Amino acid sequence: MASATAPPAAGDTACVLDRDGMGALVRELRARGRTVIGPTVRDDAIVLAKLESAEELPYGWGVEHEAGYYRVRRRPDGAAFAHSAGPQSWKSFLHPERVRQWAADRGPDGEMTVRPERDEPPSFAFLGVRPCDLRAIQIQDRVMIGGPHRDATYGARRGGAFLIVVECTEPGATCFCVSMDTGPAARPGYDLALTEVVDEAGHRFLARAGTDEGAEILAALPRRPADDLTRTRAREDVEAAAGRMGRTMPEVDLRALLAGTLDAERWNDVAARCLTCGNCTMACPTCFCTTTEDVTDLTGDHAERWRRWESCYDLDFTHLPGGSVRGSGRSRYRQWLTHKLGTWWDQFDSSGCVGCGRCIVWCPVGIDITEEAHALHQESLDGQAGTEDGRP
């Protein structure tokens, strides 16, 4: 949130924007010096990119998802936000894949001076944050700036970011935000929340502010008071979305399930399919792991420290002088899944999964996190049944 003040009641600011109002919203944000990032169609995908105008939004585009499958497709209704997660997430902007952290110079007598990177990031406005992705941002907040060591790069980018959540009315076949309790309705943490409504009464957005800055911006836009029909349709569409999830997680304590299945046979099964390519970790909106790179110029007296994304699927990820701790694909997939659904709780007091489905879509062999969780649950039930029968 751009402002730390308590959100006013949603009813105070609820109003309706039409497509011109959306155009005015982007203009207003840009006039305030914001760099507006939102969805747009590029390279046969709906990507997140800098928007010059609201006309770049993917009006009339949707997506088809399945495990290992993603296609954009035309929508007859002209909706801009009737699509679920694309290949990127907001971490590309808040936790960039490659950043310089500091530079050092060595003088003639060997003296070292170190200069921290002065990151002066744009003042972001994120337009079209899905509720699951809002939770993902909040999860990365805990990791990057919620502990004793505050990451300066993330903090500078996150601190000024203005978040416009668009509630989800069109979940995809790989979505399971209901299982992870992150959507499809907007939860607190936004500056503005929108719900897109397309019906016989027209194409419009129910808008309400979550912060003072959000209310201020809404007040500057051409808008009309929220009418009962729009409010009702918006609520019904979001409620209907909750019933249209393409995937579900087993309804068990996932943290306990993962803690109790470290020796499961299922890990061998998934390891036989997993390519350990790391796509799931790159697409995941909460995966935060990085490595460091140290470089020098040709004189050897100027050095820089860079940080870039890395994946726990990389063999070198656990390198020690005696070899890698997690050498097998089995152990690396197990690390990712147990961390995401289980040990994330121990480390950061929340789940690491928001149910966005990206890891399922962008897995080249279509490994499905929900299917793996169900299989582990089934194996744990079978094990318990065996115990009750007196079998080992």
Add this chain to the structure above:
Amino acid sequence: MTAVPLPYRVTANRPESADTRTIELQPVAEALPVFAPGQFAMVYAFGVGDIPVSVAGIDGSALTHTIRGVGATSRALCAVRAGTQVGVRGPFGTGWDLPSAAGRDLIIVAGGIGLAPLRPLVREALSAPGTYGRLNVLVGARTPADLLYRSELDGWGHPYCGVTVDRAGPEWTGNVGVVTALLDQAAFDPHDTTAFACGPEVMIRAAARELLHRGVPAQHIRISLERNMHCATGHCGHCQLGPLLLCRDGPVVAYDRAKPLLTVREL
């Protein structure tokens, strides 16, 4: 400073063994907060990289590190000349927390380079006579030539300081065998003992098993663990051991917490 290294001047670099050296560092200007025994620093060799290194000695703002040259950065740090500068971040991680063992017998078990983080612990115990019970120091090394701090070892154990090696030539008249065998010579009341162990993980597990067998409770066995580490600030994800981020929740971990994690292969 935990994100950006502070310049430290190398005041000494002396050999410990064929591949291991001890370097002494003094802050050039600003000093890091005082380290506690068991904590570690990220030590940066200019242009090469930084690695986690436990403190082998703490004297005000001066730091001692014992480093085995096994990779690009550790070899570069072994090669630093007195008068040059390195970068240091820290302090990071959990310490041995010796004061919480006041009044209890102490057993310190070290294997190889694992003696380095235990050295300031031994010194802390020796500097407070009467505060702790009996001090037993058990040191293992691959060969006599690999023994660290040879000139200091004699004064370390009250009543017992044992040294053993895996392999030795005819000139060696001391113990040969695993370090856990020295426990038979140690003097301690297992129910009133706190143990500290660092070394190869297989040694740590063996030491813990023997200590448990002799009646030392798991929560009174503290071990120091090693994993790959890049940031030391809980952001890079490399040092995970199940639920633990070892840069934050370790490196010193009580064995009751570590045991279930160390028995899972490739965790």
